[in-house]
Amino acid sequence: MVRAVGRYTLEIVQSLGDVAMFVGRSFRMAAGSRKLGRRVVRAMFEQGARCLPVILIVGLFTGLVLGLQGYYVLNRFGSESLLGTLVSLSIVRELGPVLAALMLVGQAGSALAAELGLQRNTEQIAALETMGVSSHAYLVAPRLIAALMVFPMQTALFCCVGLWGGSLSGSLLLGLEPGIYWSAVERAVESADVRECLTKAVTFGFLTMTLCAYHGFNAHRSRAGTGARAVSASTTRAVVQSSIIVLAADYVITSFLI
């Protein structure tokens, strides 16, 4: 039992070291990489455009549901006028960054892990290295840099659509005066809340895309063997670990910033 715990702990520490070296190498190699800007823009387009519909849809429904639930709860205490406060603080502080990150992991993160896994599997990564092109700089770094910008943008969009969804629910469907809703939103959301939201988005983006890139890039080291099974296993591991780390990091950041 003790031996198993010890071995497991060592494995975790080793993996953390591996991931840290992977990230460090990616950024170090990116410093001298040619046409990095063009690849970052391409990665931003892939992560941003690919995820836009899902961010809009999930953001809208989150706001709608929150508005509906919130209205009936607040109505019991005769405090419907506080609906804007409830929806805005819930979305900006917690639901926006967390749900947007989970959607981005499911869409862009899984695609990244699978793409890198397949490129490893078909020797495209080895081919880059034999050409003298750093695969870290060419394939990984642009995606990580793009995530640092795309995640806050998508989160901001998610929050805006979510707030609008809350307003639709409260005012259009349930008859709350729109002015009351939006003035409550304006009073409730402070710059510290927006800072917290964006800090979470950047942190989630960096952590999740790093994990997805790491697992895809190292698909050949998968215990599932090689080929399609290795790609599938590494993609699954990337998505599961990224989802967990979003929630864990959310707790840590919230406990520091609250």
Place this chain on the structure above:
Amino acid sequence: MTAAPQEMLLKIEGLHKCFGEQAVLAGASLAVPRGSLVAILGRSGAGKSVFLKCLADVIEPDAGEIWFDGRLLARGDAGVRQHFRSRCSFLFQSNALFDSLTALENVALPLEQTMDLPAGEVRERSLEALKQLELEAFWDRYPGQMSGGMQKRLALARAIVTRPELVLFDEPTAGLDPVRRNAVFTMIAKYQRQFGFTALIVTHDVPEALVAADLVALLDTGRMVFQGSPGEFIASEEAMVIQFRDSEKELSKMLASIRRGETIHTEDT
């Protein structure tokens, strides 16, 4: 009068590589003259691809020395390794083409990423390489939209676009029928003469290799057990070579044809 000794571009001495308990390379050595086409033969699983990947730095050997153009490729010396990479290309068995890039982008990739060239010159040189491989009409196609033979030519175009001195070919004819195998070897020999690079081919297609290569080496049990001209290989009385020759049915047929005085056709089909 004695012939001038050929200058060696690549020299490998005592290469060792183990995977766990299994020793795949056990002191393999080889000398590759500049401008020659050298074929490394061997049975499946003999370690031919591992040998080539050790040269290309895809796999790190456990021991041994690799000398390129008179310089030792030391493991810790990143500068020398980078210099070697800039003068060497590797053609993978699977072609390893980027499926998300067009033919032109695939060929342009090593130029864009490793050389300080203006965009116009990158495009010009890439199109020129495609033209030399008769692929200029397919510059905007993705590898997935091309036939196996075209993909092989595209991989070769990408390999030669940087004008390397050494091109390493890993089983370029794997999975192809005899007619296509012959065509690929003829293509490699043709372009090797045309561009003047040194070619090192790993294969188990003996008849085609004997026709195309200047030198033949036989890898067995992790060592080079023979190195010489194709003629010497055919005439060799060494036990390992005889055993290998006898195990290759097609080779036996070809040798019989040679004995009967028939011509072996190697035209591009």
